[in-house]
Amino acid sequence: MTLAKAEHRKTWVGKLIAHGFSYPDMKDPEVIYFFDRNNRAELVQILQTLAGRMATEERSMLVHIEGTRSQSCAKPVEKMASIFIDMAIASNLPIVPVRFIGGIPAEELPKRLEFPVGMGSQDYWLGRPILPEELTSLGAKERKALVIDGINRLGMDNADESPHAPDPGFSELVQKRLAEKDVPGPQAVLLRVLEERKNISPETKEILNAIKTGSKLKTRDAGKKAWMTELIRRLEGEGMLDDLDRE
Secondary structure (H helix, E strand, O other): EEEEEEHHHHHHHHHHHHHHHHOOOOOOOOOOEEOOOHHHHEEEEEEEEEEEHHOOOOOOOEOOOOOOOOOOOOOOOOOOOOOHHHHHHHHOOOEEOOEEOOOOOOOOOOOOOOOOOEEEOOEEOOOOOOHHHHHHHHOOOHHHHHHHHHHOOOOOOOHOOOOOOOOHHHHHHHHHHHHHHOOHHHHHHHHHHHHHOOOHHHHHHHHHHHHHHHOOOOOOOHHHHHHHHHHHHOOOOOOHHHHHHHH
């Protein structure tokens, strides 16, 4: 499960995820919990719910502790809210430091990226779990420092980090799609990802064919047809520019 700011409900990725889980007869696994950053009481209530689910189900929770995407890999993590540490202690849960490496350059970007720079890749580093008993023996300031340091120590020093090699071939495919049709960048990327997949379902093949040739969907199931039609609409970029502007 992951926490996300409430604004993400209306972004392209928030709406796309919601649509994915609206597939006929599919049960939403509830992997995203949205919260208002100005409403601490709501956050406390959500964290209580998540703690209960982690205690009774095979679940974990991912928190982006600075609350937003970085625009330079040279800048280490510097802050976090103590409420997450308090929850871990109260629920007797370990904190596992996680760091993303290779997706952004050292120079400050003018805006946040939707995908790794150059359509390259990104590594996910998992650190040693910090047990709740380690945290209880420390003061509030030291607890934060321990978690933040656990993240920043993973992989390499920020001063030594650089983005992974770009993928020129995939970037070219994306640019070609953008030249063919006036769609937002994320939709061009998602369409190319689907086209590059080797093992896809008959429905995905039908969706790709409809986008490529303009042919009508052959699916007879009304619910599935409506779902596929909406996915085609989103991949074609209809209404998505407004979603991007909300981020």
